[in-house]
Amino acid sequence: xxxxxxxxxxxxxxxxxxxxxxxxxxxxxxxxxxxxxxxxxxxxxxxxxxxxxxxxxxxxxxxxxxxxxxxxxxxxxxxxx
Amino acid sequence: xxxxxxxxxxxxxxxxxxxxxxxxxxxxxxxxxxxxxxxxxxxxxxxxxxxxxxxxxxxxxxxxxxxxxxxxxxxxxxxxxxxxxxxxxxxxxxxxxxxxxxxxxxxxxxxxxxxxxxxxxxxxxxxxxxxxxxxxxxxxxxxxxx
Numbered sequence: 001x002x003x004x005x006x007x008x009x010x011x012x013x014x015x016x017x018x019x020x021x022x023x024x025x026x027x028x029x030x031x032x033x034x035x036x037x038x039x040x041x042x043x044x045x046x047x048x049x050x051x052x053x054x055x056x057x058x059x060x061x062x063x064x065x066x067x068x069x070x071x072x073x074x075x076x077x078x079x080x081x
Numbered sequence: 082x083x084x085x086x087x088x089x090x091x092x093x094x095x096x097x098x099x100x101x102x103x104x105x106x107x108x109x110x111x112x113x114x115x116x117x118x119x120x121x122x123x124x125x126x127x128x129x130x131x132x133x134x135x136x137x138x139x140x141x142x143x144x145x146x147x148x149x150x151x152x153x154x155x156x157x158x159x160x161x162x163x164x165x166x167x168x169x170x171x172x173x174x175x176x177x178x179x180x181x182x183x184x185x186x187x188x189x190x191x192x193x194x195x196x197x198x199x200x201x202x203x204x205x206x207x208x209x210x211x212x213x214x215x216x217x218x219x220x221x222x223x224x225x226x227x
Contacts, residue, residue, distance in 0.1 A: 078198075079216065080133070080204070
């Protein structure tokens, strides 16, 4: 299946993209997608605990099963206002 | 004009005030967040770059407004946040609250800006006069100075 990942702020800079599509095996979960990202850019590994991940517009858990076409948004600690 | 927005265009508090104020409005409080020249750690700032997950940020603004109504009673709220490159003196965020009486307007406005800073998926990178830049995270509301 194909999942789109969108990244913001520090994570966008570290990953080198604001959005990118990834092929994942069927049955993959949010945490598996994160592991694929870490494999490409190990520097983000320590940021998982402080990163919220939204799936299709709603913040979700790492154990959530992904479906083809899902969009994951990587949300680092916020700084608005 | 929507009450809740994330925009690359300069913000106008008067526009938001007109959005929320009607003949039920006995009080109106406006908070404007401004880009200041000195960072919390004392460095000279030349500007800020904001980015946002726009869809989620607007949904969060709407949720904050609902919660404010539950906590402080009926009130009308508008929240606009700027994104893109801002220089010192520009307005980054405007929160406007209108209600029948003053207590709810002050309380709801304070609640809304604190909640926005804590939760809304918006990020800022400070640019300093010395040419360096740094992503700046908000501290938790409980730890923030008054």
